[in-house]
Amino acid sequence: MSLEIAFIGYGEVGQLFSRQLAAKPDVRVTVYDILFDDPNRGPGLKQQALGDKVHAAGSIADTCAMPEVIISAVTADSAITAARQAAPHLKPHQTYIDLNSVSPATKRSVADQVRQGGSAFIEFAVMAPVGGVGIEVPILSGGATAEATSARLNQLGMRITPVSSEIGTASATKLCRSIVIKGMEALMVDLTLASEKAGVMPAVLASLKASYPGMDWEIVARVMTSRVKQHGVRRAAEMREASLMIAELGLDGSLAAAIAERHESFAKSSILPRAD
Template sequence: MSLQIAFIGYGEVGQLFARQLATKADVRVSVYDILFDDPIRGRELKQRASDDKVHAADSVADACATADIVISAVTADSAIMAARQAAPHLKPRQTYIDLNSVSPATKRDVADQVRQGGAAFIEFAVMAPVSGVGIEVPILSGGATAETTSVRLNKLGMKITPVSSEIGTASATKLCRSIVIKGMEALMVDFTLAAEKAGVMPAVLASLTVSYPGMDWDHIAKAMMSRVKQHGVRRAAEMREASRMIAEFGLDGSLAAAIAERHESFARSGSEPSST
């Protein structure tokens, strides 16, 4: 029997996953993105889908109509809206997966939306950058049917590990990791800009190498600066979800909120990562 997978959101993750899954035997992939309605960018995205042997759906309803699995791959701040738009078109035989980097509470809000029509809900937490590895990126899953669905998708080459039948464990694991990674990226932005202005970059890098000899600080600084410039707006939305999660635990989420602001401000600024 063929497996039909629909993606809501055709950005970096949606494009990479859809393209790779569409090459698998007996798998049909459809995608929908709100940018499909844009007269210029929509045409380009639809052509990209066609080139990758992926069906570009006319609407969320069209994408969901025949899908066995619907995967939401939008941005963190659009996760609930995507679920609301999909919910009226979901049936009990279908599974809706949210792989967006959002708080446990947001994942539960999404689950409440999609379960209204009887569809199953599973949370995914992507635990590393998808660039390069694509569907083989480590993913944690959670939900009542997480184990069976994970086994089914792992047969296609994915690397999904079920961690809980409850919604929230996988997303909490991801966001706690993100506090460290996105926090380091924000630090690298300010460190690099300040050190270059002061003319002390070589001395600081030498000192860091002495303190942490196992880390290539020059490479880390350049790579993280580049990632924030390219993905800072999307990662800011993720860190606001991390701040929300921390606050829900009764803790102070102001640091995560500040990290979000630094990612977004640098991504929107005219500053460019140093090539020196």
């Protein structure tokens, strides 16, 4: 199978996915990131692209010129901007995929942008951390052509499950899950900071283990706190999208907004997570 794929966004997901897909026979990958134009970080990113055997494009226009499939892998708060910039360069035979963790309303806004040129739109919802597994991470897809495109990408080793021909079902599933996962991560941050400062961490962990014996709470606290420190700013943007979704449903999105604030504030703080 011969296929050209482009990624808008060359961060954690863009780098991992593009590297793995470029290693497949007859797959050509192009990538673009706004940081390519940064005099400090751009050269290093372009060098990494060269090492990953992917083509570093000079602009979004160049990125969208040839590929059949264009995947947006930017931050949640940049999803609409990326689509707006790509839209004038998209053609009817192309498929634009948004895999960013954004609300159903934002996904539909992205779809409105890219469909102006007649291209197809598919939403992806990544349902687990991509680190380690990469393109084999479980993904939900939605859209009128989701089944056909998902089947084609699954031939490359991806694990995409179409869930709806409508836009919004996949992203709603993802964000509802994120309320729990990101909420637990925020809880683990405060649990760790407060119990360590009070000198009661061992007793708290023992109590939690007695109540929920199926979980190793010491590992959960350590891993989740570390994840927030590393990814908190990006995940805060995702939780703000979750808050937006909840409000659009006529419910109270203040908890998701508070989770976003906790992720961002801890990630930007000088406090370091436990190393042991």
